[in-house]
Amino acid sequence: MNREQNGPHRPLLADLTDREGEALCAQLRQELVEEVSKTGGHLASNLGAVELTVAIHRVFDTARDRLVFDVGHQCYPHKMITGRREAMSTLRQYGGIAGFPKPGESGHDAFIAGHASNSVAVALGMARARTAMKEDYKVLALIGDGALTGGLAYEGLSNAGECGQQLLVILNDNGMSITANVGGVAEHLAQQRLKPQYLTFKKHYRRIMGKTWVGQRIYQFTHRVKKALKQSLLPCSMFENMGFTYLGPVDGHDLPKLTRILQYARELNEPVLLHVRTVKGKGYLPAEENPDAFHGVGPFDPMTGLMKKVGGDNFSAVFGRKLTQMGREHPEICGLTAAMMGGTGLGEFARAFPDRFFDVGIAEGCAVSMAAGMAKEGAIPVFGVYSTFLQRSYDMLIHDVAIDHLHVVLGVDRAGLVGEDGETHHGVFDVAYLDSVPGMTVFAPSSFQELEEMLERAVLEIKGPVAVRYPRGGEGMYTGSSGSGPAVLLREGRDLTLAGYGIQINDLLEAADLLSKEGIEAQVVKLNQITPLPTELVADCVRQTGALLVAEDCVASGSVGQRLAAALEEKQIPARIYRIDCGQEFVPHGAVRLLKWDLNLDGPGIARRAMEVLGCVK
Incomplete structure (x- = not known):
């Protein structure tokens, strides 16, 4: 700018x-x-x-x-x-x-x-x-x-x-x-160096000595002596060695x-x-x-510091609890995070298994490469990471994990729209970039129960790299389990096929209810797995209805909707196809319910678009 x-x-x-x-x-x-x-x-x-x-x-x-x-x-x-x-x-x-x-x-x-x-x-x-x-x-x-x-x-x-x-x-x-480990002598010398008199003298001394060749030589000598003394007494040698x-x-x-x-x-x-x-x-x-608790907070009482809304259970906590349970039975399971132990729900695992938990700091690439090394030696590393930060380790996923088909498990937290943190934090790119990783399997649970089941499969059954992606916050009206199949038909219908995954299923089911009131019967297909993408069930449904609408909170390029449309074309199945997603622009900040309303990803928005697809908008 x-x-x-x-x-x-x-x-x-x-x-x-x-x-x-x-x-x-x-x-x-x-x-x-x-x-x-x-x-x-x-x-x-x-x-x-x-x-x-x-x-x-x-x-x-x-x-x-x-x-x-x-x-x-x-x-x-x-x-x-x-x-x-x-x-x-x-x-x-x-x-x-x-x-x-x-x-x-x-x-x-x-x-x-x-x-x-x-x-x-x-x-x-x-x-x-x-x-x-x-x-x-x-x-x-x-x-x-x-x-x-x-x-x-x-x-x-x-x-x-x-x-x-x-x-x-x-x-x-x-x-x-x-x-920095600053002792008493170093602290005293540091404070002397920051006094106005010293700083003024240093500035004038440098300017005057730089005017002549002799002065420059003297300044260089005294500077070297001073630098040697500082490096032995003050905690700044690393930065000064870099040239600062x-x-x-x-x-x-x-x-x-x-x-x-x-x-x-x-x-x-x-x-x-x-x-x-x-x-x-x-x-x-x-x-x-308690600076960690007040790093990122919801509304609270400023007089007491107590949160106004006590949060219920959430996907992150369920992930952490299930991994801890599995860790007790399988000593080869290790937990990793990148400065997000609390946010990813791994605190319980860290306390239960301190020798098998590793926080690498804000270094997601390091975490994935380290996980690859652990997997190569027979451990089962599970990396809990926000979707938006996993983007920073894409090269390591390709080079260190995928080429050798290593069993690294990713707990992809904050997948989809995350709300008030906005453009830099929405997890709307992982659907596309994880699909591009050869040998990758991606599960998309819609409920706490499914998260537990899919995490167990990811850790103990699937070979190679595998991700379980889940949203921020809690589950919706859908709280059950649809089994271990890659896709399932949740609702029968003759007029339209609605398809989605994750907690977006709640909006699709709401849309189906709204459409039913208008005399439109919509099928609802839930994808439990989005990479490799199961297309047969969707294809069979679309052959019956002739129309498909896919709703998902991710970017358009590389989306499931785009891939399903390509699959139907390859199968030469004629259908009216409509996709609702986040488009190609960055999504701004705001409450998730308002963002979904704006993007037509809530139940009423999906129902409205479905009626447009069918040509029966009032």
Whole structure:
């Protein structure tokens, strides 16, 4: 996104005094708790980044300078400062502002963010483009909160440190990604290095010594001596070995000090890494005491911190319970996750079998490759992962797992529409990309009981790579089991065949009921397996009805509907075919029920489209 480069530019909070800035931080914290308690969202990470965000906006002009967030779930204070404070009541709501940075929403959002570990690489690309296009602005990458557990972060750091260009990487160290072992002497020396007098002297010394050849030689010698001493005493050798000027660690809740150090870093025309220590959940006791629980929350009581809606059972919990049960009977079963133990329901398995549970951090590719190695040696690895994050390990699925037909089991959580997290988190691509993996089997349970049955088959019966995909949340009206066949006819009918899988079956059954009231009798075919795709039952049904409608919450390309249409054409079965899916555009954020209504994937929408297919719209 190009931004205006000419004319006067000043940071939005440039005129704030330290006292005014601290008052603003307190106000932002209060409003964060109030608003997120109503809308839900990411709370603890945002509370911990308040002073850092205010300091950045005192020093940098994000309408011109590029601030690249990593993961992006700590961007709420940034949104509030950059003109979206009044819109926080719509946060993550259908038609409201997004819970992650979104360039289309504001010119202050430099880049989309929702996955992890890419900020440094993106910022480096911006810095190189700035140089190539002879433009003048600053580039910042704000990384932390687990993002440094991903290998892509180190690829970016390695390249950025060598670039020699202005690039400021701010490491928000809240204990979730890096915890440096800093002793008393190192801590004292670090604080001395961050004093204004030292920073001012260092800046002038560098400028003066660079004016003459002799001065440059002296500066190079003293710099080498100082670097050797720092590496022996301070926890910064890794970053300095990469080519960064290391600053820190600094208290991330000391606004005056943060502002001064950012002002100093802004003047350095080189790669700089600023190490900032923050407390996740800062300023709100329930979040400070339990930052994991308040990382992502639903609506809660801001006075007590108690959730307003106590969630019932869900597919993730059922997955974890069943795997734990199987683990007791089969010691070769191992559980893996990528920094999502709680979200994938694997906490119980981890507690029961600590020697057989592995959390690789935000490194999905590593998890799949490690699972391949485990499978090669006879273990049965089960990787619980969100659909949207499994995308990051596609190459490993092909190269490490599929070529040797290794038995790796994927528990693909959050499949389909996930709701308020929006474009970056909807699990709408796995149907297509998993189908492209040779030898892959993909199950799509529609109920808790089916999830348990299919997981058992995936682990103990199927050979080669296998995935069990299931949605976020709980089951619908359909709670039974349709057996072990790849497809089943749930409802008889003569006028139309409705086909789908997963919990979309609930909407298809509702649509069939609505159509029945209009005198239209629809068959409902449930696909228990979507790769390899069972086509015979659908073909037999369509031969009877002459019309097929497939509904699924995934992208159109590579969808089951597209594949069924191709199969019917190959079988030369004449039929009117209609598909309802997510199309080829990214689906925005909002409650799943509203998104399904918008996409015509709910019962009434499916019934309406069915009547269009049959040509009997009133």
